[in-house]
Amino acid sequence: MESGCCCWLVALPAVDGRQYVYRVYAPADALLADLFWDAWHCHDESALPRAWDLFDAALIRRVG
Template identity: 90%
Template structure:
């Protein structure tokens, strides 16, 4: 999952979840992980995230 941040960059996170997980849950999991880091704040807008499933 890629999250755009206020510095203009995108930060990518791998979120492990079951196949039936809701996309919004994946988004919030990655966002909270980013928010607890030292990186500039990520946008908390679901539509701004790029979510790809990896099998």
């Protein structure tokens, strides 16, 4: 298991037609589902329009 922390970008499509992108810091071997839920819960607690809670609709990329 890799101990270093990486930066991930998670793009969530929302009901208003936009994509909201969140930066998630997690290990390089983090589960994609965990990254998705971290971003989704952050979005869900905001005042922004509701994001779809569909894992397959999210775009997840490691950037660092």
